[in-house]
Amino acid sequence: MPSEKKGHNYDYTIKLIPGNGGTVRNIHLTSKLFKYGIVSLIVSALLLIAVFCFAGYTFFSNKVDKQTIEDLQNANAIQQEKLTELAQKATQLQDSLDKLNAAEKELKSLSNVDAQTTDDSSAGQNADANGGQGGPVIAPDVQNLAEVLDNLEKRVAIHQENIENLRQALVTQRKQQSFISEKSITTPLGMPVNGPISSPYGFRWNGTDFHPGVDIAVDYGSPIRATADGVVTTAGWNSGGYGNMVDIDHGNGIVTRYGHASSVVVSAGQHVKRGQVIAYVGSTGFSTGPHVHYEVRVNDRPVNPASYF
Structure with missing residues (x-):
C-alpha cells in the first residue's frame, strides 16, 4: 500500500502473507524504485514479445526458404532431366541424319542421278584435321537444344524426301533398264547362219x-x-x-x-x-x-x- 511523503511522493509496501499463517513479510519500495520496476517489467515484456516475434519470423522465414530451395531444386532437376532427354534425342537424330546422308549418297551413286546431296555429315568429323574451330563456350539449355532439334528434324525430313525421290528415280531407271534389256534380247540381232x-x-x-x-x-x-x-x-x-x-x-x-x-x-x-x-x-x-x-x-x-x- 502507498504511504504519502513530502512532494507527494509515495512509498509502497508489499506484504507477503503465507497461506499457512506464517510470518507476514513486508517489502518497502520507494516511488522511484517502484516506477523503475514497472518500466523494467514493461521493457522486459516488450523484449520478450520481440524475441518471440523474431523467433517466429525466423522459423517461418527458414521454412519458406527451405520450401523455395526445394522447389528450385525440383525445378532444376526437372530441367536437367529435360536437357538430358533433349540431348539424347538430338544425338539420336544426328545418328539418323548420318545414316540418311549415307543412304542418300548410296542411292545417288546407284541411280547415277545428278542431284546435290542435302548435306555432308563428314564435314564436322574432319574439322579437327582440315580446319580450326572456335567461338564462345555456352552451356546447352532447353531453348538452344530445342532449336538444334528443330533444325535436325527439318534436315531429316529433307533427307527422307530426297531419298524417296532417288528411290523413285532408281525404280524408274531399273524399269527402263529392264525394258531395254528385254527389248534387246527380243530385237533381232545378227544372222541366223554364217555365210555370204x-x-x-x-x-x-x-x-x-x-x-x-x-x-x-x-x-x-x-x-x-x-x-x-x-x-x-x-x-x-x-x-x-x-x-x-x-x-x-x-x-x-x-x-x-x-x-x-x-x-x-x-x-x-x-x-x-x-x-x-x-x-x-x-x-x-x-x-x-x-x-x-x-x-x-x-x-x-x-x-x-x-x-x-
Whole structure:
C-alpha cells in the first residue's frame, strides 16, 4: 500500500502473507524504485514479445526458404532431366541424319542421278584435321537444344524426301533398264547362219521379182539359230514357196522368218532364246540350192534384215 511523503511522493509496501499463517513479510519500495520496476517489467515484456516475434519470423522465414530451395531444386532437376532427354534425342537424330546422308549418297551413286546431296555429315568429323574451330563456350539449355532439334528434324525430313525421290528415280531407271534389256534380247540381232548373202533384200532379176528377205548360202544341214528371244508361231511346211519354215514372234510387232530348212526342231507355241537351234539348212520349197531365206517383218510388213545385222 502507498504511504504519502513530502512532494507527494509515495512509498509502497508489499506484504507477503503465507497461506499457512506464517510470518507476514513486508517489502518497502520507494516511488522511484517502484516506477523503475514497472518500466523494467514493461521493457522486459516488450523484449520478450520481440524475441518471440523474431523467433517466429525466423522459423517461418527458414521454412519458406527451405520450401523455395526445394522447389528450385525440383525445378532444376526437372530441367536437367529435360536437357538430358533433349540431348539424347538430338544425338539420336544426328545418328539418323548420318545414316540418311549415307543412304542418300548410296542411292545417288546407284541411280547415277545428278542431284546435290542435302548435306555432308563428314564435314564436322574432319574439322579437327582440315580446319580450326572456335567461338564462345555456352552451356546447352532447353531453348538452344530445342532449336538444334528443330533444325535436325527439318534436315531429316529433307533427307527422307530426297531419298524417296532417288528411290523413285532408281525404280524408274531399273524399269527402263529392264525394258531395254528385254527389248534387246527380243530385237533381232545378227544372222541366223554364217555365210555370204546370195540374194539381197529388194528387187531382183531385173525388177521382175521383189525379194522380202535375204538368202544366205551355207552348207546343207548347218544349224539355223534364232536371232532373238521369242515365241514360235509357225513351225513346218509352207506351201507358198518357203518349204519348211519357222516364224518367231518377238513382240512389239516384230517377227522373224526362216525358210527352206531341211528339217525343223521346234514347234508352235515354244519359247526360244537367241542363238537356239530351231532348224537345219536345206533346199525345200522354191529353192535352187541349200541356203536360208531370212526375213524380218514389222507389223506384218517385211523390212531390210541388213539393218538388224
